[in-house]
Amino acid sequence: MAVETVSKKKTHKKWGKLRHKVLWVVLSPAFWLYTRIKYGAHIESYRRFSKTPCVVLYNHVTGFDQFFVALSFGRPIYFVATEDIMSNGFVSKLLSYLVAPIPIKKHSTDIKALKTIFSVAAEGLSIAIAPEGNRTYSGRTVHMKESIVSLVRKLKLPIVLFKIEGGYGVQPRWSDVVRRGKMNCRIAKVLKPEDYLKISEEELYELIKNGLYTDEADDNRKFKHAKRAEYLERAMYFCPDCGFSNLESHGDTIKCTKCGKTVRYNEDTSLTGEGFDFPYRFVADWYEGQNEYLNSVDITTYKGEPAFTDVVSVYKVIPYKKKVLTNATSVLSLYGDRVTIEGGDGSVKTVSFADIIGIGCMGRNKLNIDTKDDLMQIRGSKRFNALKYLNFCYRYNNIVGVGKSVRNSDNKAESAESKVNSRRRENDKFLGI
Helix, strand or coil, rough: CCCCCCCCCCCCCCCHHHHHHHHHHHHHHHHHHHHHHHCCCCCCCCCCHHHCCEEECCCCCCCCCHHHHHHHHHHEEEEEEECCCCCCCCHHHHHHHCCEEEECCCCCHHHHHHHHHHHHHHCCCCCCECCCCCCCCEEEEECCCCCCHHHHHHCCCEEEEEEEEEEHHHHHCCCCCEEEEEEEEEEEECCCCCCCCCCCHCCCCCCCCHCCCCCCCCCCCCCCCCCCCCCHHHHCCCCCCCCCEEEEEECCEEEEEECCCCEECCCEEEEEECCCCCCCCEEHHHHHHHHHHHHCCHHCCCCCCCCCEEEEEEEECCCEEEEEEEEEEEEEEEECCEEEEEEECEEEEEHHHEEEEEEEEEEECEEEECCCEEEEECCCCCCCCHHHHHHHHHHHHHHHCCCCCCCCCCCCCCCCCCHHCCCHHHHHHHHHC
């Protein structure tokens, strides 16, 4: 007697849920009003794409960008989000339930995220990606990985280039406040598959890069707030007179603690020295000058004495789950080839730049350091500058690993990329994130 076997088919769990649509219908009017009042945002509606799945590529400027994009399309958009956002315990679970962002590991190749992106697209849903992967510190669009082209070509969806202008003036990455000003969110270009599949990857990359690039310096807009310069030291650690330095901001001014010179951040985003001629007109110019200075210095000479020290808290990151505080008060020291973390109990942990698999700035001023042993998140005071640690690591690897600077990760507005991130370039070429 033949035994009948029943094979159970694995049911594919759909990413898009009815609750996402319901939530959007209920809350979108409130978000429209909020963006107009809080951000002064004029958002161009693109409802004719509301029933057509597409991939939205947008320049990353503010912490509210995803809402500007979603409001333009009038339906749920599924955003690719970093593991930092999705590693906050209950908050991340709630976020996942309500809007279902697509989680991705920022500093390593994430094949699972790639599969999810294709699965979401197969459901007829729209996906949004910021090709820069980072918010700009300077107001100029940062480097977009060429690998984004491989991803969008495989998706074969219409590409909508969504451009945010004035966002840096309204809410710079380094600031805690939103200024009163005007910003525009618009569709810069739509690329149809039948058109972009005919051109080369290099040509498509140029179309994407040029379509999203913004430089907010000198655009005749004004952004008003009493604390315009506050926490600019989260981005800047260089004084034209003193070199590497600690800076401190209050209100609309920022001062070098070594020489005492003070710079004012004006309503038109320009910079003015108080009682002296400051050599940089805008933050972007100063930011570029900072990186030019860093790339001219042999930081490996900082062996005995650290270039910088900060009092920080250290967390162990359990990706997509939570962050666990391991030391509430530690001293983080930055050398030319390593960082050291001295705990309150006297223990000292040394992390060599050569052993770092991935390093990045999260949010305004958090630092993630990924080694083969663990993933740490380091948080300092409100004035903590995480960027200098990342840039020193890149610079070190360029000196000892490459021997020369390679392409800067912000179109010459950030410290150069190094072999730290080049280890995963081959896989990134396919992933595109």
